[in-house]
Amino acid sequence: MSEFAPSAPAPLLVRSRAMRCPDRYELNVATGYYDRPDILDAWHRMLAVATSPETLYQSPQFFSHLIDMYRGQDANCELFIVRRSVDYAIVGFIPVRTIACGLEFRVGPVPLFKRTMRACQILGSVPLLDPAEEGLAEFVIQQLLERYAQCDVLYMQAVPEDAGAALGGIAGVSAYVMNGWRACHTQPLPDSVDGYLQKFSAKKRYNLSRQVRLLTEAAGALQVLRIEQPGQIPAMLDAMIATGACPGAERGAEQARLEGLARHGLLLSYVIRCGDEDVAVVYGSRSASVWHVYKIACLQKYLHLSVGTSAIHLAVQDVLAHFAFRDIDFGYGTPSAEFRSTHVLKTRGLVLLHRARSLTALSLKVHGMYDAMNDALIRQVKRAQKWHAQRRQATKKTSPKADTAPTVS
Structure with a gap:
């Protein structure tokens, strides 16, 4: 079999590597020919209008870096291209890699124990897809969960909050925002x-x-x-x-x-x-x-x-x-006081997509409840510490001065 994918519909032997949607789309493994000129040209065109805050990680250059890093080893990265079934046009690029994802349980700020899950990371967080294609994101998520059946979650490390809202409507799939939505600070240049x-x-x-x-x-x-x-x-x-x-x-x-x-x-x-x-x-x-x-x-x-x-x-x-x-992206956190006038906060989250009926769903639900209780405990402790500090300060201000009047002999 040739390592080069066809630019038009091909015989069954070549297309057997594809996971197809009989209605509209199919997902092809393109790792072996990711650097072919026509593939790179389509990839760069889609990147030019991409909306992800992390286009760096879904670029051909970063994928080539991963290929070089794992050369001679069992590669943990893959590139999928999404084609429209009717005309075989490319409508999406999905670079992924498999990683370990830690689910920490804490008492206050102190780690108690950690469960390690297997994850398929969608590089770039927001899949690089043609926004005009209806149902395309749902198709891609379903196909990745099917292909990476050994993984517990699809891992998306910096999803904008507005994009995350659309992930909750995929049939049979649930979304978990680890540690909640958080501020990322950026600096428009x-x-x-x-x-x-x-x-x-x-x-x-x-x-x-x-x-x-x-x-x-x-x-x-x-x-x-x-x-x-x-x-x-x-x-x-x-x-x-x-x-x-x-x-x-x-x-x-x-x-x-x-x-x-x-x-x-x-x-x-x-x-x-x-x-x-x-x-x-x-x-x-x-x-x-x-x-x-x-x-x-x-x-x-x-x-x-x-x-x-x-x-x-x-x-x-x-x-x-x-x-x-266009911007500097400092990731999760808040800017120091010196630069607050030049920085813009954007809300993002680490989103884990998982099968709605699974042990993973139960684990993440328990983790979310535990995390919420732990956060409430931390808030209560901080509130109590603040109250005691204020009481001590008030006591110092209102305590009567020692009687210094001289004694009469």
């Missing part, structure tokens, strides 16, 4: 460095410049090193180990992974160096329109100089000077 600086007040611009100046006075002359190429990875890892962003024991595996990202044009990170010392690392990667920032690490001895704030401030200015990204 202007066209220039000047546009970025103008978003701050005059006082804030002065303070940011002053922080950088104090850092250089304490640590030495400033260098902003942009990390994009495989040959730069050793220097980046030196800085990551120095700042605690990467354990030294994991250097070998991390170097291979980062070099792979760099070879495929996905890495965009920064090392902030003062004198001969690496004082901070901004670890990130990029898609065509978004710079994803995963971690900002810095030397503890310079924390009092706001080195982390200075590091991201310097990196953003370099990004604006050399790239044309």
